[in-house]
Amino acid sequence: MLISAVLKKYQSTFHPVIKLKQGEKIASLDLSAKNAELTEDIFTNTPSFIQFIESERRKANAEYLAGGYNELRSIYGKSDLFSGEEPRRLHLGVDFWGNAGTPVYCFLGGMVHSFAFNDNDGDYGATLVLLHQLDGLAFYTLYGHISLRDIDAIAPGQYVSHGQEIAHFGEPHENGNWPPHLHFQVIADMELKRGDYPGVCKFSEREKYLANCPDPNLILQIME
Template structure:
């Protein structure tokens, strides 16, 4: 049985009920699916390379559709990453990273981020490059003896100001918030949420985007976050 199957089995057997990761009521709040692949012809380079214009584009989409959040992106092959050298290869001609390994939840700055289950702060960092995570926190979890990790990227600097490695975070606890562009890697405000089965030696960071040719390996270690989020069912 692979690690994903073990995690799915542990979740089913434990009967755990995950907390919403952001304030969200299915009865009144609308979720909008946002597409950042080549199929989205609206996101021209002039928008992607300008954080203000990109933020306006996201906000306009949410307002026009009366949506509380935009959501999506898992296993999405994104052209949006062409705007940052963070995702390009080190060598000329090397395949760039474009395949997204987490789920993004787009919303207002300072939106509270809630722990979906009990965890311990594994590590945190300020990954301050254009297009990177900005303020980032990684939690470790243990469900019936099975250990895994969750990564929260594009947070505010306040989110990592008063935490420490080894700190316990309780399910349902507000422990972070969406950051503004100056502190979240120069992105429109949103949360990157990623499940990681084996984090190796990474601290305060872990790839959230991989090469398309290596997708099978990376997706196996970062399964669909909706296993915890359970929000895709409400997409309209």
């Protein structure tokens, strides 16, 4: 059975990855090249990018902004990490933008697969990968741009439980120099990678990567 079908089957049992207090809401955020308000001067300067995100949150009267799966973005021009003859621009996860320190919860029990501090400009920074299983099907979830303290005292093979607090939104100095947010990604096959997996791909490789990284909203259930 495909991972998407299994996730749909168990949706009602998943714990929220981000908890909302009463009155709080999540609004959608478009960071595609279509967003003319997000200029290169803004996204290449971390303080300016933070101000932009805060302004968008205020305008939406939202505690969090979210979106980005299968979104073609210009913002990766901020870092050489995504450059090349064909630059990587297609986003493979969902981003939650909010305050540094925001808790992140385990939607489903599992175990720590791997973790790393991917300390390049524009990279994930502190990163956690969990291994899960449903109906005999193994799959993974990746949590990028988290706090370094979240990966300080864990070990591969360590169990995590449904609803457990597992991470927090990191500060720019530990999250790859981005405004505080969580990158949440579902991965069918880690391809022998540990503590890292592409969160952005070349458009020419879109079909391959989207097949291996199904829509995180199957778990999050926050976007219509």
